[in-house]
Amino acid sequence: MEAGALINIIGADFYTGVPDSQLKSLCNCLMDTYGINALHHIIAANEGNCTALAAGYHLATGKIPVVYMQNSGIGNIINPVASLLNNKVYAIPMVFVIGWRGEPGIHDEPQHIYQGEITMKLLHDMDIETFIISKETTKKELKDAMDNFRGILSVGKSVALVVRKGAITYDSNFIYTNDNTMVREKIIQHIVKVTGENPIVSTTGKASRELFETRVSNNQSHKYDFLTVGSMGHSSSIALGIAINKPQTKIWCVDGDGAVLMHMGSMAVIGSNRPQNMVHIIINNESHETVGGMPTVAGNINLVAIAKACGYSNATSVNTFEALDVELMSAKKTNQLSMIEVKCSIGARADLGRPTTTALENKQNFMDYLSGLF
Numbered sequence: 001m002e003a004g005a006l007i008n009i010i011g012a013d014f015y016t017g018v019p020d021s022q023l024k025s026l027c028n029c030l031m032d033t034y035g036i037n038a039l040h041h042i043i044a045a046n047e048g049n050c051t052a053l054a055a056g057y058h059l060a061t062g063k064i065p066v067v068y069m070q071n072s073g074i075g076n077i078i079n080p081v082a083s084l085l086n087n088k089v090y091a092i093p094m095v096f097v098i099g100w101r102g103e104p105g106i107h108d109e110p111q112h113i114y115q116g117e118i119t120m121k122l123l124h125d126m127d128i129e130t131f132i133i134s135k136e137t138t139k140k141e142l143k144d145a146m147d148n149f150r151g152i153l154s155v156g157k158s159v160a161l162v163v164r165k166g167a168i169t170y171d172s173n174f175i176y177t178n179d180n181t182m183v184r185e186k187i188i189q190h191i192v193k194v195t196g197e198n199p200i201v202s203t204t205g206k207a208s209r210e211l212f213e214t215r216v217s218n219n220q221s222h223k224y225d226f227l228t229v230g231s232m233g234h235s236s237s238i239a240l241g242i243a244i245n246k247p248q249t250k251i252w253c254v255d256g257d258g259a260v261l262m263h264m265g266s267m268a269v270i271g272s273n274r275p276q277n278m279v280h281i282i283i284n285n286e287s288h289e290t291v292g293g294m295p296t297v298a299g300n301i302n303l304v305a306i307a308k309a310c311g312y313s314n315a316t317s318v319n320t321f322e323a324l325d326v327e328l329m330s331a332k333k334t335n336q337l338s339m340i341e342v343k344c345s346i347g348a349r350a351d352l353g354r355p356t357t358t359a360l361e362n363k364q365n366f367m368d369y370l371s372g373l374f
Contacts, residue, residue, distance in 0.1 A: 001137055003029035003170040009142050010066060010095060010161075014057050016042045016050045017068030018262075022099030022163060024292040025170035026068060032172055036295065043294055046233065046262040047073030051080040055092045064153055068097040070291070071119045071162075072112065072230065081126050081158065091156025095149070096128065098162050106165060110359045111204070111230030123160050134164045176293030178286050180319065180343045185210040185352075187283055187342050188254065190321060192218065194328040195252050199370060201226045201239040202254040205290035206348050207283060211254065212355045223369040227355060227362055233262030236270060236280055243275035248374040250277050250332060257284040257298035264306070270337070271311025278338075279331045280312070285344040293346055307339040319343040 003025045015034070019027050034041035044050040047069045054065035069077070077096075085092045102108045102116020123130050129152050131145040142161075149159040188210050191200075202208040208227040215222050226242075228235045239253035260267070260282055270280065286299035307315035313336035318324045324342060331338040355362065 001133055001139070001142065001168050003168050004033075005139055006133075006142070006168060007033070009139065009146055011146070012064055012066045012095065014040055014054070014061075014063065014065045015068060016044050016053050016057075016065065017097075018044060018047050018050060018070070018073055019288040019291045019294040020068070020070035020099035020101075021291040022070065022101060022165055023068055023097065023168065025168040026097065027292055027294050028172045028174040029170045031174055031294065043288075043296065045264070045297075047076035048080050051077045051094070052084070054094050055080070055084055055090075058092050058094065064093055064095060066095045066097060070099045071101055072115050072232070074098070074115075074119065074122050078122075078126065081128070085158055086127065087156040092158075093153040093156050094158050095153070096158065096160040098123075098160055100132075100162050100164055103164060109229065109354070115230075119162065123162070127157065129157070129159045130162050131159070132162045132164060133167045135167050137167065176287055176289075176295065176346055178299065178346055180285065180345045182319065182321065182324075182342060182344050183347070184283055184285065184344050185214070185348065186321070187324065187344060189214050190324055191252070191254060191281060191328060192220075194325070194332055195224075195250075197224060198250045198252055198332075199224055199226070199242065199246075199366070199373070200252045200254055201235050201242065202228060203235040203256045203259045204228050204230055204232045205256060205259075206352060207254055207256055209352055209354055210348070213353055221365075222355075222357060222362065223365040225362075226366045227359075229355075229359055233259045233266070235259060237263075237266045239278060239280070240266075240270050240273060240275060242370065243278040244273065246370060246373050247275070247277055250279065251275070252279045253281065255280060255282045257282060257286060257303075258288045258296045260303070261296055261298060267307060267310045267312075271307070274311055274313065274337045276313075276335045276337060280307070280337075280339045282339065282341045283344045284341050285346050287346050289346050289348070303341045304339070312337050312339045314338040315341075317341040317343065
């Protein structure tokens, strides 16, 4: 299914979402068609945010909005779908377009397996009618499905188009860039030089993959690192939980801008608890790079000011490796909650590998290491 044809058949003029690699063709088409446009296309912080934003659009216009997401984001929409959209509450209709990662029978990464198994059941339990788009789906089949959906939408219920791997295509070489020069993998290499044997909690996506490969290149153990392969936006809270319970050990969190935006409230909780042994590093490339490169709003906000307002004792931003090295050493020596924003370019090695240990092995090795720390 060509992305432009999908948009035409859906027939909506407002889209909001969180990018997904499985929906990359749709996302690129939306960027070509609308760019980032408050009236037609907004990339939101998380999927619940998208759902509420789309509800506001419907209340103001009476029209049907579209929310796009990876199926891992279903957890974020359960509350607004059940307590806001449902026809027993406000009966606010919308179309969800959901990338189906971890579909049973299709190889995928560990964090997607269970989510893929329960995707259709979750949608059914939320009383959301579904239609699956595959590579074989024709325009007529999709049009017939949407014609059926319009009757459902008219009574205030929501529907979902569930997209299988490779089902949407788009002939575009859309390239996402920024003006930053620091490369994330090299940033992580500099971090590892300073952290030594301190534990690191790394965010989901390419950052964790690059951390794993940095350990391999350095012939170092992976026991120092907790690779948060899923749960986008929660790495800093995991690090907080560790820091509170290992107060004599410096705990480092390697985070990303999209992840921080997704659950920014965690920064307020971290700042309020103010663990003196925690360093929060936010690698900011202003994009959802791991799933295609679409922009975040992190280039438009002041993360240093936000961290300070949340209660971080030290917060700074760097855009050179010389400045990064200075701030890393300062954070290691200082017994204060610190945040370092690192301005980063978009891109990664084409041959970047994935962890060769399982998630359970990672957890056990990390816990065994933590057990000897205080």
